[in-house]
Amino acid sequence: MTAEHIRMRGVTKAFRFFTLQDISFDLEPGQVMGLVGPNGAGKSTTIRMAMGLMAPDAGEIRVLGCAMPDAQAVAKRDIGYVSAAMRLMPNATLGRHMSLVSSIYPGWDPAYAATLLGRFNLRPEQTTQTLSHGEHTKAALLLALARRPRLLVLDEPTSGLDPVARHELLTEFMDVLRDENRSILFSSHNTLDVERISDRIAFLDRGRLLGSSDKEEFLERWRRIQVQLPPEAELPELTDIVSHVSDGRFHTLTTNRFDERQLAQLGTAVHDVQRMSLEEIFIANVMHHREAREQ
Numbered sequence: 001m002t003a004e005h006i007r008m009r010g011v012t013k014a015f016r017f018f019t020l021q022d023i024s025f026d027l028e029p030g031q032v033m034g035l036v037g038p039n040g041a042g043k044s045t046t047i048r049m050a051m052g053l054m055a056p057d058a059g060e061i062r063v064l065g066c067a068m069p070d071a072q073a074v075a076k077r078d079i080g081y082v083s084a085a086m087r088l089m090p091n092a093t094l095g096r097h098m099s100l101v102s103s104i105y106p107g108w109d110p111a112y113a114a115t116l117l118g119r120f121n122l123r124p125e126q127t128t129q130t131l132s133h134g135e136h137t138k139a140a141l142l143l144a145l146a147r148r149p150r151l152l153v154l155d156e157p158t159s160g161l162d163p164v165a166r167h168e169l170l171t172e173f174m175d176v177l178r179d180e181n182r183s184i185l186f187s188s189h190n191t192l193d194v195e196r197i198s199d200r201i202a203f204l205d206r207g208r209l210l211g212s213s214d215k216e217e218f219l220e221r222w223r224r225i226q227v228q229l230p231p232e233a234e235l236p237e238l239t240d241i242v243s244h245v246s247d248g249r250f251h252t253l254t255t256n257r258f259d260e261r262q263l264a265q266l267g268t269a270v271h272d273v274q275r276m277s278l279e280e281i282f283i284a285n286v287m288h289h290r291e292a293r294e295q
């Protein structure tokens with residue numbers, strides 16, 4: 001029995017034109033992990049395997065202590081899963097969905113469901129086919145959240161939502177995490193959302209995991225260093241520089257392992273040191289790995 005809510009080790013899945021390679025990460029109780037990657041990076045494939053909807057070619061997946069995909073029926077009693085591809089029954093009302101879900105899952109919380117109806121501005125009488133895209137997403141999220149599952153797995157949960165609904169949803173996620181036995185894995189292109197609520201981040205690109213660590217660790221390690229050299233002077237040999245842009249005199253160095261040693265080596269040439277947003281780190285990380293692979 002493992003304590004992790006999700007544990008992936010060496011997970012590989014090959015399609016005709018794409019391979020997800022050697023994916024390993026852990027999601028601990030009480031954590032929110034943002035799975036970030038460009039289009040086609042393998043986020044949904046990773047999530048689908050974690051949900052037991054697809055078997056890996058190799059590697060180990062355990063979710064809430066259950067081996068996936070074999071023991072998915074047991075694990076899913078305590079997982080709320082929402083993806084953009086999911087469709088509610090077209091002719092049924094939201095109220096019908098709510099009573100169906102509440103009859104299956106003992107954790108259903110009617111008072112919380114009523115609160116979410118108000119927050120998401122939804123009515124139980126609405127049928128699925130009359131819902132807008134954003135309302136459909138909110139309805140699916142309501143059905144997952146009101147079960148109060150131990151693990152929420154959300155594939156692009158904020159796509160198609162307006163900024164106010166996004167804000168409300170992210171606030172809901174933070175509420176979920178007041179309970180340290182619960183956790184969330186969510187995928188997103190929206191690095192602002194990920195930066196706001198995640199405490200762990202996994203970056204994926206072209207089927208590979210570029211890194212998985214605490215958000216604060218990413219934000220602490222990555223820096224842009226602006227350097228201004230006197231004429232004829234040469235930039236000292238530095239390690240851990242992932243990108244270097246220069247017009248001869250002014251240099252912008254991006255480092256993924258910032259420390260005082262680098263500044264000491266550059267001395268008085270350092271003009272400015274800037275923290276990077278998660279979006280800037282994401283782009284720099286992806287470009288650095290792509291260049292390294294192409295060399």
Ligand SMILES: Nc1ncnc2c1ncn2[C@@H]1O[C@H](COP(=O)(O)OP(=O)(O)OP(=O)(O)O)[C@@H](O)[C@H]1O
Binds near residue numbers: 016017018040041045
């Ligand atoms: N069943 C499948 N058969 C063949 N190829 C597949 C299958 N499912 C996914 N792929 C391929 O795997 C790659 C990764 O897809 P995936 O949906 O996991 O990416 P993603 O990171 O979620 O992308 P996006 O952000 O665009 O939704 C894509 O190139 C896709 O074409």
